[in-house]
Amino acid sequence: xAKLDFxxxxxxxxxAEIVALLRRAILTGxxxxxxxxxxxxxxxxxxxxxAPLREAMRELVQEGILTSIPYxxxxxxxxxxxxxxxxxSLNKVLDEFAIERxxxxxxxxxxxxxxxxxxxxxxxxxxxxxxxxxETALQLHGLIHEWADNSxxxxxxxxxxxxxxxxxALHQQARKEAVPAEDVHETYVALLKGNxxxxxxxxAREHIDLDFEELLSYARDLEKRPSKGG
Amino acid sequence: xAKLDFxxxxxxxxxAEIVALLRRAILTGxxxxxxxxxxxxxxxxxxxxxAPLREAMRELVQEGILTSIPYxxxxxxxxxxxxxxxxxSLNKVLDEFAIERxxxxxxxxxxxxxxxxxxxxxxxxxxxxxxxxxETALQLHGLIHEWADNSxxxxxxxxxxxxxxxxxALHQQARKEAVPAEDVHETYVALLKGNxxxxxxxxAREHIDLDFEELLSYARDLEKRPSKGG
DNA sequence: AAGAAGCAGATTGTCGACAATCTGACAAGA
DNA sequence: TCTTGTCAGATTGTCGACAATCTGCTTCTT
Numbered sequence: 001x002a003k004l005d006f007x008x009x010x011x012x013x014x015x016a017e018i019v020a021l022l023r024r025a026i027l028t029g030x031x032x033x034x035x036x037x038x039x040x041x042x043x044x045x046x047x048x049x050x051a052p053l054r055e056a057m058r059e060l061v062q063e064g065i066l067t068s069i070p071y072x073x074x075x076x077x078x079x080x081x082x083x084x085x086x087x088x089s090l091n092k093v094l095d096e097f098a099i100e101r102x103x104x105x106x107x108x109x110x111x112x113x114x115x116x117x118x119x120x121x122x123x124x125x126x127x128x129x130x131x132x133x134x135e136t137a138l139q140l141h142g143l144i145h146e147w148a149d150n151s152x153x154x155x156x157x158x159x160x161x162x163x164x165x166x167x168x169a170l171h172q173q174a175r176k177e178a179v180p181a182e183d184v185h186e187t188y189v190a191l192l193k194g195n196x197x198x199x200x201x202x203x204a205r206e207h208i209d210l211d212f213e214e215l216l217s218y219a220r221d222l223e224k225r226p227s228k229g230g
Numbered sequence: 231x232a233k234l235d236f237x238x239x240x241x242x243x244x245x246a247e248i249v250a251l252l253r254r255a256i257l258t259g260x261x262x263x264x265x266x267x268x269x270x271x272x273x274x275x276x277x278x279x280x281a282p283l284r285e286a287m288r289e290l291v292q293e294g295i296l297t298s299i300p301y302x303x304x305x306x307x308x309x310x311x312x313x314x315x316x317x318x319s320l321n322k323v324l325d326e327f328a329i330e331r332x333x334x335x336x337x338x339x340x341x342x343x344x345x346x347x348x349x350x351x352x353x354x355x356x357x358x359x360x361x362x363x364x365e366t367a368l369q370l371h372g373l374i375h376e377w378a379d380n381s382x383x384x385x386x387x388x389x390x391x392x393x394x395x396x397x398x399a400l401h402q403q404a405r406k407e408a409v410p411a412e413d414v415h416e417t418y419v420a421l422l423k424g425n426x427x428x429x430x431x432x433x434a435r436e437h438i439d440l441d442f443e444e445l446l447s448y449a450r451d452l453e454k455r456p457s458k459g460g
Numbered sequence: 461a462a463g464a465a466g467c468a469g470a471t472t473g474t475c476g477a478c479a480a481t482c483t484g485a486c487a488a489g490a
Numbered sequence: 491t492c493t494t495g496t497c498a499g500a501t502t503g504t505c506g507a508c509a510a511t512c513t514g515c516t517t518c519t520t
Contacts, residue, residue, distance in 0.1 A: 003481065013300050039502070049475045051281060054503090056289045062292030064385065070243045071481045071502055086380040090327070097323045152316040152393075155294065156386050163382075242481095243503065269472070279505045284473090301472055301511050 014048050018056035020048070026076055027162060028064050028131055029169040036073045037066070038226060079167060087163050088208060093203045094145070094157055101148035103197050109154050110147055117143060118189050125183070134168045140185060144192070244278050251276070253290055256295050256306055257392060259385035262309040266303045267296070295392050309397055318394050318438060324375070324387055325434045331378035333427050340377055341423060347373060348419050355413070364398045370415060374422070 025031045037057065043050045057074050060066040068074045077083075102110075117140040124132040138161055145157040187209055191200040266313045273283045287304050292294040297303045307313075333338075354362040359410040368391055376389040418437055421430040 015473080016300070040500090050502090051474055051476095055285055055473095058285045058288040059292050065376050070246070072483095073502075083381065085384040089331075089381050090380060090386070093323055093327045097320070101319075150316040150320060151313065152320050152390065156320070156389075159386075160382065245503080270470090280472090281504055282504095284501095303472075 006150050013052070015052040015055050015059075017058055018046065018048065018053055018220070022056060022060055023065070023162070025064075026060070027165045027169060028172045029166070031076050033076050033078045033166075035076045038073065063162060064159055065166060079170060083163070084167055087160055087167075091157075091160055091164070092205050092208055094160070095208065096201045098144040098148045098153060098157070098200065099192075099197065099201050099204060100151070101150055102144045103167075103200075105147055105149060106192075110143075114140075114143060114189055114192060118185055121185060122183060131169065134165060134172065137185070138165055138168075138187075243282070243387045245282040245289075246284050248283055249289055250398070252286060252290055253293075253295070256290070257335065257395045257399060258269065259396070259403045260340050261306050263306050263308045263396075263400070267305065276366075293392060294389055295396060299325070306442075307393075309400060313393070314397055315368075317390055317397075321387075321390055321394070322435050324383065325438065326431045327430050328374040328378045328383060328387070329372055329422075329427065329434060331380055331383070332374045333430075335377055335379060336422075340373075344373060344419055344422060348415055351415060352413060361399065364395060364402065367415070368395055370419075 022037075031037070032044070039050050039053060039057075040097065043053045044225060050120075057066060057068070058131045061068045065077055066074050067077050117136065120136040121140055142157060145154050148154070152189065184207070184224070188200075188203060190205050239354045252261075252267075261267070267279050267287065269283060269287075271279045276283070287296060287298070291298045291304065295307055296304050297307050347366065350366040351363065351370055372387060372391065376382050378384070414437070418430075418433060421433050424430070
Protein backbone atom coordinates (compact mmCIF):
# COMPACT_ATOMS: atom_id res chain seq x y z
CA UNK A 1 0.00 0.00 0.00
CA ALA A 2 1.29 3.41 -0.93
CA LYS A 3 2.25 5.69 1.92
CA LEU A 4 -0.27 8.48 1.53
CA ASP A 5 -1.76 10.54 4.31
CA PHE A 6 -5.26 11.42 3.27
CA UNK A 7 -6.90 14.49 4.67
CA UNK A 8 -10.13 13.94 6.58
CA UNK A 9 -13.28 13.82 4.50
CA UNK A 10 -15.37 16.96 4.58
CA UNK A 11 -18.22 17.05 7.09
CA UNK A 12 -21.25 16.06 5.13
CA UNK A 13 -23.85 17.20 7.62
CA UNK A 14 -26.11 20.08 6.79
CA UNK A 15 -25.26 21.51 10.18
CA ALA A 16 -21.60 21.95 9.26
CA GLU A 17 -22.46 23.66 6.00
CA ILE A 18 -24.91 25.97 7.73
CA VAL A 19 -22.25 26.92 10.27
CA ALA A 20 -19.85 27.78 7.48
CA LEU A 21 -22.45 29.80 5.61
CA LEU A 22 -23.57 31.77 8.63
CA ARG A 23 -20.05 32.39 9.86
CA ARG A 24 -19.02 33.75 6.51
CA ALA A 25 -22.10 35.98 6.37
CA ILE A 26 -21.31 37.39 9.78
CA LEU A 27 -17.58 37.82 9.33
CA THR A 28 -17.97 39.58 6.02
CA GLY A 29 -20.53 41.93 7.47
CA UNK A 30 -23.45 40.70 5.35
CA UNK A 31 -25.24 40.21 8.63
CA UNK A 32 -24.98 43.41 10.60
CA UNK A 33 -24.11 43.60 14.30
CA UNK A 34 -27.18 43.46 16.48
CA UNK A 35 -29.29 42.01 13.71
CA UNK A 36 -31.74 39.30 14.66
CA UNK A 37 -31.63 35.93 12.93
CA UNK A 38 -35.14 34.73 12.14
CA UNK A 39 -35.03 30.94 12.20
CA UNK A 40 -38.01 30.32 9.95
CA UNK A 41 -36.88 32.78 7.31
CA UNK A 42 -33.30 31.52 7.20
CA UNK A 43 -34.29 27.86 7.20
CA UNK A 44 -36.61 28.49 4.26
CA UNK A 45 -33.94 30.39 2.37
CA UNK A 46 -31.45 27.59 2.91
CA UNK A 47 -34.04 24.89 2.21
CA UNK A 48 -33.31 23.24 5.53
CA UNK A 49 -35.39 22.47 8.58
CA UNK A 50 -34.95 24.45 11.75
CA ALA A 51 -33.29 21.63 13.69
CA PRO A 52 -29.83 21.71 12.03
CA LEU A 53 -30.05 25.49 11.74
CA ARG A 54 -30.63 25.86 15.46
CA GLU A 55 -27.77 23.51 16.25
CA ALA A 56 -25.54 25.55 13.98
CA MET A 57 -26.58 28.74 15.72
CA ARG A 58 -25.81 27.19 19.09
CA GLU A 59 -22.27 26.57 17.89
CA LEU A 60 -21.82 30.14 16.73
CA VAL A 61 -23.15 31.41 20.04
CA GLN A 62 -20.41 29.49 21.83
CA GLU A 63 -17.96 30.72 19.24
CA GLY A 64 -18.79 34.20 20.45
CA ILE A 65 -20.10 35.86 17.30
CA LEU A 66 -23.78 35.29 18.07
CA THR A 67 -25.67 35.88 21.27
CA SER A 68 -28.90 34.24 22.32
CA ILE A 69 -31.74 35.33 24.55
CA PRO A 70 -34.28 32.60 25.39
CA TYR A 71 -37.65 33.08 23.71
CA UNK A 72 -36.46 36.39 22.28
CA UNK A 73 -34.04 35.40 19.56
CA UNK A 74 -30.45 35.02 18.44
CA UNK A 75 -28.52 38.09 17.38
CA UNK A 76 -25.22 39.02 15.81
CA UNK A 77 -22.99 40.40 18.56
CA UNK A 78 -22.60 44.11 18.89
CA UNK A 79 -19.17 45.58 18.46
CA UNK A 80 -18.16 48.14 21.04
CA UNK A 81 -14.92 50.07 21.29
CA UNK A 82 -14.20 48.21 24.50
CA UNK A 83 -14.63 44.84 22.82
CA UNK A 84 -12.02 45.77 20.27
CA UNK A 85 -9.73 47.12 22.95
CA UNK A 86 -10.12 43.93 24.98
CA UNK A 87 -9.52 41.66 22.02
CA UNK A 88 -6.44 43.55 20.91
CA SER A 89 -4.77 43.83 24.26
CA LEU A 90 -5.18 40.10 24.76
CA ASN A 91 -3.99 39.44 21.25
CA LYS A 92 -0.74 41.19 22.01
CA VAL A 93 -0.09 38.85 24.89
CA LEU A 94 -0.94 35.80 22.81
CA ASP A 95 1.33 36.95 20.00
CA GLU A 96 4.28 37.33 22.30
CA PHE A 97 3.64 33.86 23.70
CA ALA A 98 3.19 32.36 20.24
CA ILE A 99 6.44 33.83 18.96
CA GLU A 100 8.30 32.52 21.98
CA ARG A 101 6.90 29.03 21.49
CA UNK A 102 7.33 29.01 17.74
CA UNK A 103 10.87 30.35 17.78
CA UNK A 104 12.73 27.10 18.33
CA UNK A 105 10.41 25.18 16.03
CA UNK A 106 11.07 27.29 12.96
CA UNK A 107 12.39 25.29 10.02
CA UNK A 108 12.41 25.49 6.23
CA UNK A 109 8.76 24.46 6.03
CA UNK A 110 7.89 27.33 8.37
CA UNK A 111 9.74 29.87 6.25
CA UNK A 112 8.17 28.53 3.07
CA UNK A 113 4.69 28.75 4.55
CA UNK A 114 5.46 32.23 5.82
CA UNK A 115 6.42 33.34 2.32
CA UNK A 116 3.41 31.63 0.81
CA UNK A 117 0.99 33.47 3.09
CA UNK A 118 2.82 36.72 2.68
CA UNK A 119 2.53 36.33 -1.08
CA UNK A 120 -1.23 35.70 -0.70
CA UNK A 121 -1.62 39.02 1.11
CA UNK A 122 0.31 40.84 -1.58
CA UNK A 123 -1.80 39.19 -4.28
CA UNK A 124 -5.04 40.23 -2.57
CA UNK A 125 -3.65 43.73 -2.24
CA UNK A 126 -2.83 43.87 -5.94
CA UNK A 127 -6.33 42.61 -6.72
CA UNK A 128 -7.86 45.30 -4.52
CA UNK A 129 -9.93 42.50 -2.94
CA UNK A 130 -10.35 43.95 0.51
CA UNK A 131 -12.28 41.04 2.00
CA UNK A 132 -9.63 38.60 0.86
CA UNK A 133 -6.97 41.03 2.05
CA UNK A 134 -8.35 40.83 5.56
CA GLU A 135 -8.57 37.05 5.41
CA THR A 136 -5.05 36.54 4.14
CA ALA A 137 -3.52 39.05 6.53
CA LEU A 138 -5.09 37.22 9.45
CA GLN A 139 -3.86 33.92 8.06
CA LEU A 140 -0.34 35.29 7.81
CA HIS A 141 -0.63 36.51 11.34
CA GLY A 142 -1.99 33.15 12.47
CA LEU A 143 1.00 31.12 11.35
CA ILE A 144 2.91 31.68 14.57
CA HIS A 145 -0.08 30.43 16.51
CA GLU A 146 -0.43 27.33 14.36
CA TRP A 147 3.27 26.61 14.59
CA ALA A 148 3.53 27.08 18.35
CA ASP A 149 2.38 23.50 18.89
CA ASN A 150 -0.14 24.42 21.57
CA SER A 151 -3.68 23.36 20.79
CA UNK A 152 -5.24 25.55 23.45
CA UNK A 153 -3.41 28.61 22.19
CA UNK A 154 -4.46 27.90 18.63
CA UNK A 155 -8.07 27.44 19.65
CA UNK A 156 -8.02 30.66 21.62
CA UNK A 157 -6.48 32.58 18.77
CA UNK A 158 -9.03 31.26 16.31
CA UNK A 159 -11.82 32.51 18.54
CA UNK A 160 -10.17 35.91 18.67
CA UNK A 161 -9.65 35.87 14.93
CA UNK A 162 -13.35 35.54 14.27
CA UNK A 163 -13.97 38.79 16.04
CA UNK A 164 -10.99 40.58 14.59
CA UNK A 165 -12.08 39.60 11.11
CA UNK A 166 -15.56 40.89 11.85
CA UNK A 167 -14.21 44.16 13.19
CA UNK A 168 -11.96 44.64 10.17
CA ALA A 169 -14.78 43.90 7.75
CA LEU A 170 -17.05 46.42 9.42
CA HIS A 171 -14.26 48.93 9.45
CA GLN A 172 -13.58 48.49 5.79
CA GLN A 173 -17.28 48.58 4.95
CA ALA A 174 -17.84 51.77 6.90
CA ARG A 175 -14.91 53.59 5.40
CA LYS A 176 -15.56 52.34 1.90
CA GLU A 177 -11.98 53.15 1.09
CA ALA A 178 -9.20 50.96 -0.13
CA VAL A 179 -6.94 49.56 2.55
CA PRO A 180 -3.29 50.58 2.35
CA ALA A 181 -1.81 49.34 -0.87
CA GLU A 182 1.77 49.21 0.32
CA ASP A 183 3.05 46.20 2.11
CA VAL A 184 3.07 46.60 5.87
CA HIS A 185 4.13 43.03 6.59
CA GLU A 186 7.61 43.09 5.08
CA THR A 187 9.37 43.88 8.34
CA TYR A 188 7.25 41.42 10.30
CA VAL A 189 8.15 38.56 7.98
CA ALA A 190 11.81 39.53 7.95
CA LEU A 191 12.00 39.59 11.73
CA LEU A 192 10.35 36.17 11.99
CA LYS A 193 13.10 34.84 9.76
CA GLY A 194 15.85 36.53 11.76
CA ASN A 195 17.63 35.69 14.99
CA UNK A 196 16.32 38.31 17.39
CA UNK A 197 13.25 36.94 19.09
CA UNK A 198 12.72 39.97 21.32
CA UNK A 199 12.77 42.25 18.30
CA UNK A 200 10.14 40.12 16.59
CA UNK A 201 7.95 40.24 19.67
CA UNK A 202 8.37 43.98 19.99
CA UNK A 203 7.50 44.54 16.36
CA ALA A 204 4.41 42.33 16.56
CA ARG A 205 3.24 44.43 19.46
CA GLU A 206 3.82 47.73 17.69
CA HIS A 207 2.53 46.49 14.39
CA ILE A 208 -0.74 45.55 16.01
CA ASP A 209 -0.98 48.93 17.63
CA LEU A 210 -1.08 50.63 14.26
CA ASP A 211 -4.08 48.74 12.92
CA PHE A 212 -5.62 48.99 16.32
CA GLU A 213 -5.73 52.75 16.43
CA GLU A 214 -7.61 52.86 13.18
CA LEU A 215 -10.10 50.28 14.35
CA LEU A 216 -10.71 52.07 17.59
CA SER A 217 -11.48 55.33 15.87
CA TYR A 218 -14.03 53.49 13.77
CA ALA A 219 -15.54 51.82 16.79
CA ARG A 220 -15.96 55.13 18.55
CA ASP A 221 -17.79 56.43 15.51
CA LEU A 222 -20.06 53.41 15.65
CA GLU A 223 -21.11 54.16 19.18
CA LYS A 224 -22.35 57.60 18.32
CA ARG A 225 -24.92 56.07 16.00
CA PRO A 226 -28.02 54.00 16.76
CA SER A 227 -27.63 50.24 16.48
CA LYS A 228 -30.08 47.47 15.75
CA GLY A 229 -29.54 45.55 18.96
CA GLY A 230 -29.34 46.08 22.68
CA UNK B 231 -40.21 53.39 42.64
CA ALA B 232 -37.49 51.90 44.75
CA LYS B 233 -34.01 51.87 43.27
CA LEU B 234 -33.38 48.19 42.95
CA ASP B 235 -31.33 46.53 40.25
CA PHE B 236 -32.77 43.10 39.65
CA UNK B 237 -30.56 40.35 38.39
CA UNK B 238 -31.58 38.68 35.15
CA UNK B 239 -34.08 35.87 35.46
CA UNK B 240 -32.62 32.39 35.23
CA UNK B 241 -32.72 30.64 31.87
CA UNK B 242 -35.82 28.53 31.94
CA UNK B 243 -35.15 26.48 28.86
CA UNK B 244 -34.55 22.76 29.11
CA UNK B 245 -31.49 23.27 26.97
CA ALA B 246 -29.81 25.44 29.59
CA GLU B 247 -30.52 22.95 32.34
CA ILE B 248 -29.20 20.10 30.25
CA VAL B 249 -26.01 22.02 29.58
CA ALA B 250 -25.52 22.57 33.29
CA LEU B 251 -26.21 18.93 34.12
CA LEU B 252 -23.90 17.56 31.46
CA ARG B 253 -21.11 20.01 32.23
CA ARG B 254 -21.19 19.10 35.88
CA ALA B 255 -21.17 15.38 35.07
CA ILE B 256 -18.13 15.83 32.85
CA LEU B 257 -16.20 18.18 35.11
CA THR B 258 -16.67 16.00 38.16
CA GLY B 259 -15.54 12.94 36.25
CA UNK B 260 -18.87 11.13 36.39
CA UNK B 261 -18.55 10.89 32.65
CA UNK B 262 -15.13 9.48 31.85
CA UNK B 263 -12.84 10.85 29.15
CA UNK B 264 -13.41 9.19 25.82
CA UNK B 265 -16.83 7.95 26.84
CA UNK B 266 -19.55 8.10 24.24
CA UNK B 267 -22.78 9.96 24.95
CA UNK B 268 -25.77 8.01 23.70
CA UNK B 269 -28.44 10.55 22.81
CA UNK B 270 -31.43 8.26 23.18
CA UNK B 271 -30.35 6.87 26.51
CA UNK B 272 -29.54 10.27 28.02
CA UNK B 273 -32.70 11.92 26.69
CA UNK B 274 -34.79 9.14 28.24
CA UNK B 275 -33.00 9.43 31.56
CA UNK B 276 -33.55 13.19 31.61
CA UNK B 277 -37.13 12.83 30.33
CA UNK B 278 -36.38 15.21 27.49
CA UNK B 279 -36.51 14.87 23.75
CA UNK B 280 -33.33 14.67 21.71
CA ALA B 281 -33.66 18.14 20.20
CA PRO B 282 -32.70 20.23 23.25
CA LEU B 283 -30.19 17.56 24.29
CA ARG B 284 -28.44 17.77 20.94
CA GLU B 285 -28.37 21.56 21.09
CA ALA B 286 -26.85 21.36 24.56
CA MET B 287 -24.22 18.93 23.33
CA ARG B 288 -23.37 21.26 20.47
CA GLU B 289 -22.64 23.99 23.02
CA LEU B 290 -20.37 21.75 25.04
CA VAL B 291 -18.52 20.72 21.90
CA GLN B 292 -17.73 24.36 21.23
CA GLU B 293 -16.84 24.77 24.88
CA GLY B 294 -14.14 22.19 24.26
CA ILE B 295 -15.08 19.44 26.70
CA LEU B 296 -16.95 17.29 24.17
CA THR B 297 -15.91 16.27 20.70
CA SER B 298 -18.20 15.23 17.89
CA ILE B 299 -17.73 12.96 14.89
CA PRO B 300 -20.56 13.07 12.35
CA TYR B 301 -22.68 9.91 12.29
CA UNK B 302 -20.38 8.31 14.85
CA UNK B 303 -21.21 10.10 18.08
CA UNK B 304 -20.25 12.70 20.63
CA UNK B 305 -17.55 11.88 23.16
CA UNK B 306 -16.00 13.33 26.28
CA UNK B 307 -12.58 14.71 25.32
CA UNK B 308 -9.53 12.67 26.08
CA UNK B 309 -6.97 14.15 28.40
CA UNK B 310 -3.39 13.86 27.28
CA UNK B 311 -0.28 15.06 29.05
CA UNK B 312 0.26 17.51 26.24
CA UNK B 313 -3.21 18.98 26.67
CA UNK B 314 -2.45 19.69 30.29
CA UNK B 315 0.93 21.11 29.40
CA UNK B 316 -0.63 23.35 26.76
CA UNK B 317 -3.38 24.56 29.05
CA UNK B 318 -1.02 25.35 31.88
CA SER B 319 1.59 27.15 29.89
CA LEU B 320 -1.09 29.37 28.40
CA ASN B 321 -2.65 29.85 31.80
CA LYS B 322 0.59 31.29 33.10
CA VAL B 323 0.56 33.93 30.42
CA LEU B 324 -3.07 34.78 31.08
CA ASP B 325 -2.45 35.04 34.81
CA GLU B 326 0.37 37.50 34.34
CA PHE B 327 -1.82 39.58 32.05
CA ALA B 328 -4.77 39.40 34.42
CA ILE B 329 -2.72 40.54 37.39
CA GLU B 330 -1.32 43.45 35.41
CA ARG B 331 -4.79 44.55 34.36
CA UNK B 332 -6.36 44.00 37.73
CA UNK B 333 -3.64 45.72 39.70
CA UNK B 334 -4.83 49.30 39.36
CA UNK B 335 -8.47 48.31 39.75
CA UNK B 336 -8.07 46.72 43.16
CA UNK B 337 -10.28 48.28 45.83
CA UNK B 338 -11.93 47.29 49.07
CA UNK B 339 -14.55 45.24 47.27
CA UNK B 340 -11.78 43.31 45.56
CA UNK B 341 -10.03 42.54 48.83
CA UNK B 342 -13.30 41.52 50.46
CA UNK B 343 -14.15 39.17 47.61
CA UNK B 344 -10.61 37.80 47.70
CA UNK B 345 -11.00 36.96 51.39
CA UNK B 346 -14.44 35.50 50.82
CA UNK B 347 -13.20 33.09 48.19
CA UNK B 348 -10.13 32.24 50.17
CA UNK B 349 -12.34 31.39 53.10
CA UNK B 350 -14.47 29.15 50.87
CA UNK B 351 -11.38 27.17 49.92
CA UNK B 352 -10.40 26.76 53.54
CA UNK B 353 -13.91 25.65 54.45
CA UNK B 354 -13.94 23.03 51.70
CA UNK B 355 -10.54 21.87 52.88
CA UNK B 356 -11.79 21.49 56.44
CA UNK B 357 -14.80 19.56 55.16
CA UNK B 358 -12.53 17.24 53.17
CA UNK B 359 -14.85 17.91 50.22
CA UNK B 360 -12.35 17.47 47.43
CA UNK B 361 -14.71 18.29 44.57
CA UNK B 362 -15.72 21.52 46.23
CA UNK B 363 -12.09 22.19 47.06
CA UNK B 364 -11.25 22.12 43.36
CA GLU B 365 -14.18 24.35 42.52
CA THR B 366 -13.42 26.95 45.15
CA ALA B 367 -9.70 27.02 44.42
CA LEU B 368 -10.43 27.72 40.77
CA GLN B 369 -12.89 30.42 41.77
CA LEU B 370 -10.27 32.05 43.97
CA HIS B 371 -7.86 31.87 41.12
CA GLY B 372 -10.45 33.30 38.74
CA LEU B 373 -10.98 36.53 40.62
CA ILE B 374 -8.10 38.32 38.94
CA HIS B 375 -9.58 37.38 35.58
CA GLU B 376 -13.01 38.64 36.52
CA TRP B 377 -11.61 41.85 37.91
CA ALA B 378 -9.35 42.61 34.97
CA ASP B 379 -12.29 44.19 33.13
CA ASN B 380 -11.57 42.39 29.88
CA SER B 381 -14.46 40.29 28.61
CA UNK B 382 -12.36 38.37 26.12
CA UNK B 383 -9.82 37.46 28.76
CA UNK B 384 -12.55 36.31 31.12
CA UNK B 385 -14.18 34.21 28.44
CA UNK B 386 -10.87 32.63 27.53
CA UNK B 387 -10.06 31.86 31.12
CA UNK B 388 -13.45 30.28 31.69
CA UNK B 389 -12.86 27.94 28.77
CA UNK B 390 -9.49 27.01 30.23
CA UNK B 391 -11.04 26.53 33.64
CA UNK B 392 -13.43 23.88 32.38
CA UNK B 393 -10.51 21.74 31.34
CA UNK B 394 -8.45 22.43 34.39
CA UNK B 395 -11.34 21.47 36.61
CA UNK B 396 -11.77 18.26 34.65
CA UNK B 397 -8.10 17.45 34.89
CA UNK B 398 -8.06 18.09 38.62
CA ALA B 399 -11.14 15.96 39.18
CA LEU B 400 -9.62 13.07 37.28
CA HIS B 401 -6.41 13.49 39.16
CA GLN B 402 -8.14 13.43 42.48
CA GLN B 403 -10.29 10.48 41.46
CA ALA B 404 -7.32 8.45 40.30
CA ARG B 405 -5.28 9.08 43.39
CA LYS B 406 -8.15 8.56 45.79
CA GLU B 407 -6.21 10.49 48.37
CA ALA B 408 -7.02 13.64 50.21
CA VAL B 409 -5.63 16.80 48.67
CA PRO B 410 -3.18 18.76 50.81
CA ALA B 411 -4.89 19.94 53.95
CA GLU B 412 -2.64 22.90 54.58
CA ASP B 413 -3.34 26.17 52.96
CA VAL B 414 -1.26 26.81 49.88
CA HIS B 415 -3.01 30.04 48.94
CA GLU B 416 -1.96 32.18 51.89
CA THR B 417 1.02 33.73 50.12
CA TYR B 418 -0.90 34.23 46.91
CA VAL B 419 -3.65 36.17 48.63
CA ALA B 420 -1.16 38.22 50.62
CA LEU B 421 0.78 39.20 47.51
CA LEU B 422 -2.40 40.25 45.71
CA LYS B 423 -3.07 42.60 48.60
CA GLY B 424 0.46 43.98 48.60
CA ASN B 425 2.26 46.59 46.53
CA UNK B 426 4.68 44.50 44.49
CA UNK B 427 2.97 43.53 41.27
CA UNK B 428 5.99 41.74 39.83
CA UNK B 429 6.22 39.59 42.94
CA UNK B 430 2.57 38.64 42.63
CA UNK B 431 3.05 37.69 39.00
CA UNK B 432 6.14 35.66 39.80
CA UNK B 433 4.38 33.82 42.60
CA ALA B 434 1.35 33.03 40.45
CA ARG B 435 3.68 31.50 37.92
CA GLU B 436 5.52 29.39 40.46
CA HIS B 437 2.41 28.49 42.36
CA ILE B 438 0.89 27.07 39.21
CA ASP B 439 4.01 25.11 38.50
CA LEU B 440 3.60 23.14 41.71
CA ASP B 441 0.11 21.85 40.98
CA PHE B 442 1.16 21.38 37.41
CA GLU B 443 3.91 18.90 38.14
CA GLU B 444 1.50 16.70 40.03
CA LEU B 445 -1.06 16.81 37.28
CA LEU B 446 1.50 15.97 34.64
CA SER B 447 2.68 12.92 36.50
CA TYR B 448 -0.92 11.77 36.66
CA ALA B 449 -1.45 12.43 32.98
CA ARG B 450 1.61 10.40 32.06
CA ASP B 451 0.21 7.51 34.08
CA LEU B 452 -3.04 7.83 32.18
CA GLU B 453 -1.34 7.41 28.85
CA LYS B 454 0.13 4.07 29.79
CA ARG B 455 -3.36 2.69 30.18
CA PRO B 456 -6.03 1.96 27.57
CA SER B 457 -8.68 4.60 27.10
CA LYS B 458 -12.27 4.43 25.96
CA GLY B 459 -11.92 6.77 23.02
CA GLY B 460 -9.66 7.43 20.06
C1' DA C 461 -9.52 -20.44 6.33
C1' DA C 462 -9.57 -15.76 4.46
C1' DG C 463 -11.84 -12.25 2.35
C1' DA C 464 -15.88 -9.92 0.17
C1' DA C 465 -20.79 -9.04 -0.01
C1' DG C 466 -24.86 -8.26 2.10
C1' DC C 467 -28.08 -7.90 5.76
C1' DA C 468 -30.05 -6.40 10.50
C1' DG C 469 -29.81 -3.58 14.44
C1' DA C 470 -28.51 0.49 16.55
C1' DT C 471 -27.46 5.36 16.40
C1' DT C 472 -27.14 9.87 14.49
C1' DG C 473 -29.10 13.52 11.35
C1' DT C 474 -33.23 15.76 9.71
C1' DC C 475 -38.01 16.87 9.27
C1' DG C 476 -42.72 18.72 10.11
C1' DA C 477 -45.99 19.73 13.71
C1' DC C 478 -47.31 21.28 18.22
C1' DA C 479 -46.62 23.85 22.73
C1' DA C 480 -44.77 27.74 25.27
C1' DT C 481 -43.50 32.32 25.29
C1' DC C 482 -42.97 36.99 23.78
C1' DT C 483 -44.48 41.40 21.47
C1' DG C 484 -47.33 44.93 20.22
C1' DA C 485 -51.90 46.75 19.66
C1' DC C 486 -56.18 47.71 21.49
C1' DA C 487 -59.70 48.47 24.92
C1' DA C 488 -61.29 49.34 29.73
C1' DG C 489 -60.94 51.68 33.98
C1' DA C 490 -58.98 55.03 37.41
C1' DT D 491 -53.81 60.78 30.33
C1' DC D 492 -51.83 57.01 32.30
C1' DT D 493 -52.04 52.44 33.73
C1' DT D 494 -53.66 47.79 33.42
C1' DG D 495 -55.82 43.72 31.31
C1' DT D 496 -56.64 41.14 27.21
C1' DC D 497 -55.84 39.13 22.89
C1' DA D 498 -53.97 37.90 18.27
C1' DG D 499 -49.93 37.20 15.65
C1' DA D 500 -45.32 35.94 15.32
C1' DT D 501 -41.32 33.50 16.97
C1' DT D 502 -38.80 30.34 19.73
C1' DG D 503 -38.60 25.82 22.29
C1' DT D 504 -39.78 20.99 22.25
C1' DC D 505 -41.54 16.69 20.60
C1' DG D 506 -42.14 12.29 18.07
C1' DA D 507 -41.27 10.07 13.69
C1' DC D 508 -38.63 9.17 9.61
C1' DA D 509 -34.26 9.05 6.72
C1' DA D 510 -29.30 8.42 6.38
C1' DT D 511 -25.36 6.32 8.05
C1' DC D 512 -22.47 3.27 10.65
C1' DT D 513 -21.20 -1.26 12.90
C1' DG D 514 -20.87 -5.95 13.49
C1' DC D 515 -22.44 -10.36 12.18
C1' DT D 516 -23.58 -13.72 8.93
C1' DT D 517 -23.15 -15.86 4.72
C1' DC D 518 -21.12 -16.94 0.57
C1' DT D 519 -17.24 -17.64 -2.42
C1' DT D 520 -12.64 -19.05 -3.52
